[in-house]
Amino acid sequence: MPHSYPVSVVGICHTCQVINRFLTKPICILGLGLIGGSLLRDLKAAGQLAYGYNRSASGARHAASEGFDVSDDLESTLSRAETDEALIVIATPIGAVDGMLDKIKELAPSCGITDVVSVKSQVYDLVGSHGLADRYVGGHPMAGTADSGWKASQEGLFQGAAWVITFDHALDTHGAVSSSWVELWYEVARMIKLTGAEIIPSRVDHHDAAVARVSHLPHLLAETLAVVGDNGGALSLSLAAGSFRDGTRVAGTAPALVQGMCETNSEALVKALDEAIELLAEARTGLTAKRPSIAELADAGYRSRIRYEARSGLGAAQQDAHVATTSVSGRPVLRLLPGAPGWVKQLIHAESLGARIEVF
Amino acid sequence: MPHSYPVSVVGICHTCQVINRFLTKPICILGLGLIGGSLLRDLKAAGQLAYGYNRSASGARHAASEGFDVSDDLESTLSRAETDEALIVIATPIGAVDGMLDKIKELAPSCGITDVVSVKSQVYDLVGSHGLADRYVGGHPMAGTADSGWKASQEGLFQGAAWVITFDHALDTHGAVSSSWVELWYEVARMIKLTGAEIIPSRVDHHDAAVARVSHLPHLLAETLAVVGDNGGALSLSLAAGSFRDGTRVAGTAPALVQGMCETNSEALVKALDEAIELLAEARTGLTAKRPSIAELADAGYRSRIRYEARSGLGAAQQDAHVATTSVSGRPVLRLLPGAPGWVKQLIHAESLGARIEVF
Structure with missing residues (x-):
């Protein structure tokens, strides 16, 4: 039974052995700017149950007028998340994360948490100081434009982009990580996959x-x-x-x-x-x-750029077209089974290669 | 007679008072890389007599196979330019300019000269040391891609781009500049205009x-x-x-x-x-x-970028599309009559504004 280990986690259909492509939980997004808003659009387009909170009432109204399930009431949104066991995505600026964690701890004490904040060590420290490490898996999609806010959000923003997923908690617990954390990690990975992004494992400091x-x-x-x-x-x-x-x-x-x-x-x-x-x-x-x-710098810079182009799959045509994200990735691929023996070593190996992972 | 001053220069039709949109001389381009090649394409497309020299025989053959009048024989090309009183455009890398000026002085001693080299002081010094200042008007089109060579050349490359035209010789001669130099200056300006570029006057050091x-x-x-x-x-x-x-x-x-x-x-x-x-x-x-x-740098950088966007006519839509050159310029416009009293002061004024000029 090759898939027996994570059956309770991955949503494999016992009859047909096909991995369920849908997430097992609703997604609750806190903050509907460029990243949070684009994620909400992708999830809805994929048929997932997803809803969100936005601090500005006008932004929330704007999103609601486009048919999205959005509120400007944080407390009721978190209570709803707790009731339906949602996965919470913190998509606020870094300065608001501390307060969000306070509220989550109070109003959604059972929910798993991920985030899309662009720095990971500081968020991980805040999570730890709230005693939430066993309920948190960090994330960071490497996508964006110079514009911000709900109005800049778009479906498909993450297609082909790198989306980092962190795994420090598995190391900090010396392999004695809870099965619920592994399940959470898997759920976050599948949410990323649903956006068309590539899943890149990394520790927060790396x-x-x-x-x-x-x-x-x-x-x-x-x-x-x-x-x-x-x-x-x-x-x-x-x-x-x-x-x-x-x-x-x-x-x-x-x-x-x-x-x-x-x-x-x-x-x-x-x-x-x-x-x-x-x-x-x-x-x-x-x-x-x-x-x-300036021969030395000109040569070194040129060689570095060429290496980057090879890695990113950025050919001459795409370079000219200034594509937002690359559709043909040059990143190596590793396959792994979350929670299986040795999987954390595989994650560290993937990190060292800058590899994307496929979960099965 | 408002247009009487430069009649011999500008090619105004005496009967209809319409400015002749064609150049009065053939154009001889030395070096058919990205810039020289694109200029040749534009001139041919505009119905101008234009031909070129390329050092590499294979590059010359490639251009000739596309129907362009191109040779890899520098001496015969320059003799031809002398015979038909062509305007010579030096479009080689800076390192080859000195040798080109030697050859031009020897084989095309009557031709006017311009160039498209990306630095202007050093070229102007070389021109001066060859005793060619009265036959030279510097130029520099601000267009290009990361690619180079004839294969990268394209019609329309200069559309909307800034193309600098220099005028130091008019100052160095303290207003006693020759009418043939004014005529040359006008011819270079009209060649620029023909490519769709915007003519930006500047002294070489500025x-x-x-x-x-x-x-x-x-x-x-x-x-x-x-x-x-x-x-x-x-x-x-x-x-x-x-x-x-x-x-x-x-x-x-x-x-x-x-x-x-x-x-x-x-x-x-x-x-x-x-x-x-x-x-x-x-x-x-x-x-x-x-x-x-980093508040200070972030604020200053943001304000500077916004000013640049306003100047370049780079709106949000164009920013997203990464247009190669802007079609709606935010540059101010000054009109002037080459050779008319005070025209050099007008050029200095335009330079200080970063203005484009229209000649009439």
């Missing part, structure tokens, strides 16, 4: 170090480039073309969002920033030499 | 300072980001999404091209780079504070 490099540093560099270009006055802005447009795109993100992600991941970000400053200082040295040269 | 900020610095930052992301290994590359993709796009440019533009504009680039390093160092200070904050 995640934070990686996103400091590929998500937070890009914002600092974009802001910097925007300011230096602007310092050049009208002529500079008139001459700005594709390289400036693309290099400053994410500087159009609301400053509060940029601050939220960068300031809560400051330790990892400083490390990445120091590497960047050192490379730029070396380039400066090369440029002020008698025979100016 | 141009170089501006492109250091908005074109060369973006390359250094993109290379740096690519390397720091790559340093994070497989997980980082797996998690890289839109901000990393756009922020590293131009790191995919051939290193030799990046070196060519950055190393020949090192003085202006170091100034821009120093501003960038200082902003990043300030951000680092903010991130290592007891209560980490």
Whole structure:
């Protein structure tokens, strides 16, 4: 019986041995901005029972007017989640997570919890300080635009994107993790799968170090480039073309969002920033030499970009089209059975490869 | 007679007073890469007599097989240009300009010259040292992709793009500039107009300072980001999404091209780079504070990006679509009559506004 181990977890039909593609629980999303709103759209489109809370009444009304099951009453939403044993998705800015955990602990004490916040160590610490580690599996979809709010949300936003799923609790409990946590982990993985995203396992600190490099540093560099270009006055802005447009795109993100992600991941970000400053200082040295040269940086940068293109499946055509997310992933794939012996080692192996996983 | 001054120059029809939209001379393009090749395509499509030289025989054959008038024989091409009084466009990398000027001086001693090289001071110095300043008007189209070579060239590449036209010679001669130079300036402006680009006047040093900020610095930052992301290994590359993709796009440019533009504009680039390093160092200070904050950079970067979007006519829709060039320019417009009293002052005024000009 190859699938016997997780039968109670995975929803395999005992008769036909086909994995149930639907989630076993309703999904309750707290915060319906770009990410939370897009997730709600995907879940509804997939026929899942999903509902949400939005702090702003006007945002909630807007979503409701489009036919979504949305409320601006947090307490009643959480009571409902408790009643129907929903999986709760925290999709608020990082600053609101602490208060959300307070409310969840009080009003939805039985629900499993995941989140979509862009830093994971700080959220995991908050979860731990609330004594909720056994009910939490962290998540982070690597998708977004410079726009934010429900109005920016869209079905299919996560298609092909990386969606990190964390597993620190399995290590922190030294293998003695509860079966309910494994079940929760599986449910979160299946929710991710339903959005078309690719499931990338990572521990919280490895995640934070990686996103400091590929998500937070890009914002600092974009802001910097925007300011230096602007310092050049009208002529500079008139001459700005594709390289400036693309290099400053994410500087159009609301400053509060940029601050939220960068300031809560400051330790990892400083490390990445120091590497960047050192490379730029070396380039400066090369440029002020008698025979100016930036050969080293130009070569290294080119090779790195080519490696990234190979990894992301970003071919020349997609590069030109500026596709929002890649549909052909270059990420390696590992298959695993949640809760089976050795599965946590498999997760660590996948993390080291940047691999996506398929669960069965 | 409002148009009497430049009649011999502008090609106004004496009968109908309509400006001749065609160029008065054939165009001879030296170097048929992305820029030179795209210019040749535009000119042919507009019904202009245009032909070119390409160093690589295979590139020349490729262009010829598409029906273009192209040779890999520089000497015969320049002799032909001299015979039919062509306007010569130098579209080679900066490293080849010195040798081209030698050959032009020898084989096409009567032709007017412009160029499309991405730095202008160094080219202007080379032109001066060849004694060709009275036959030269500099140019630089702000268009391109990460790809290069004839195969990357395309009709319409310059549509809506800024195309700088220089005018230092008019100042260096203290207003005693020759009528043949004014005629050349006009011809270059009309060639630019024919491609659909917007004509932006600038002195060579102002141009170089501006492109250091908005074109060369973006390359250094993109290379740096690519390397720091790559340093994070497989997980980082797996998690890289839109901000990393756009922020590293131009790191995919051939290193030799990046070196060519950055190393020949090192003085202006170091100034821009120093501003960038200082902003990043300030951000680092903010991130290592007891209560980490990057509020200053996030706010300044956001405001700068919004100003740039307004200037470039880059609305939300175009931002999403990642249009190659903007079709609705936010640049102010000045009209001027080349050679008329005060026209050089008008050019300086336009430069200070980053304005595009219309010639009449």
